[in-house]
Amino acid sequence: IDLDELLVSVRLATGIAPQPALRFGDDKPLPATIIARSPTMHDLFRDAALVASSECRILLTGESGVGKEVLADLIHAWSSRTGGPMVKVNCAAIPETLLESELFGHEKGAFTGAVALRVGRFELANGGTIFLDEIGDMSPKLQSKLLRVTQDGCFQRVGSNTEIQTNTRILAATNHNLEEAVKTGNFREDLYYRLNVVELNIPPLRERTDDILPLASHFIGVFTQGRARFSSSVADCLGRYAWP
Numbered sequence: 001i002d003l004d005e006l007l008v009s010v011r012l013a014t015g016i017a018p019q020p021a022l023r024f025g026d027d028k029p030l031p032a033t034i035i036a037r038s039p040t041m042h043d044l045f046r047d048a049a050l051v052a053s054s055e056c057r058i059l060l061t062g063e064s065g066v067g068k069e070v071l072a073d074l075i076h077a078w079s080s081r082t083g084g085p086m087v088k089v090n091c092a093a094i095p096e097t098l099l100e101s102e103l104f105g106h107e108k109g110a111f112t113g114a115v116a117l118r119v120g121r122f123e124l125a126n127g128g129t130i131f132l133d134e135i136g137d138m139s140p141k142l143q144s145k146l147l148r149v150t151q152d153g154c155f156q157r158v159g160s161n162t163e164i165q166t167n168t169r170i171l172a173a174t175n176h177n178l179e180e181a182v183k184t185g186n187f188r189e190d191l192y193y194r195l196n197v198v199e200l201n202i203p204p205l206r207e208r209t210d211d212i213l214p215l216a217s218h219f220i221g222v223f224t225q226g227r228a229r230f231s232s233s234v235a236d237c238l239g240r241y242a243w244p
Contacts, residue, residue, distance in 0.1 A: 110159025
């Protein structure tokens with residue numbers, strides 16, 4: 001019997017002596033809602049802690065569902081902008097005809113249906129962070145407008161000639177290979193390098209199997225209000241099964 005493994009198994013089974021919150025610096029504790037035990041994720045959080053306090057733009061990459069938005073929230077919370085707004089935009093969920101207005105706002109009467117002035121997300125995010133999810137699905141036309149914001153922080157509302165300045169940190173995320181998209185002409189090279197000042201890649205769960213059992217234990221506790229636990233055989237299966 002490996003006594004360390006036995007101790008971990010007993011603690012998991014009984015819920016006694018949970019591990020203390022991980023910290024990645026004096027002022028950067030990992031929230032209890034983030035379950036991560038694998039060395040790969042700890043390395044990722046250390047990198048995130050290092051760049052969070054800077055003003056650099058960050059590109060978050062990884063497959064759908066790996067937690068890019070969770071990491072974006074963490075970076076904002078660890079940054080000097082934590083007191084400012086955290087504004088999120090899913091670029092794939094908004095039709096192209098509406099996305100420009102969503103990002104930059106519009107003036108009253110700018111187009112059919114624009115019955116009132118609308119403040120865009122970049123304006124709302126002034127002093128804080130904007131998270132552009134699924135940036136790889138943005139059209140070339142909007143990519144050029146986004147490039148302007150990354151260059152000097154200026155934009156215009158739809159239907160206006162007035163320049164608006166915003167002090168917003170951009171975090172972008174994608175599940176696409178943007179390098180390939182640049183090669184095929186589907187994504188602007190200059191925008192790619194402006195967004196990808198630092199890249200943080202989140203590995204899928206199948207590449208960090210150490211996190212499977214802690215995640216499963218967390219969710220079974222949530223769904224049963226702590227009234228259930230895994231048997232040793234199920235725990236062994238969760239820890240050893242090749243996912244997917």
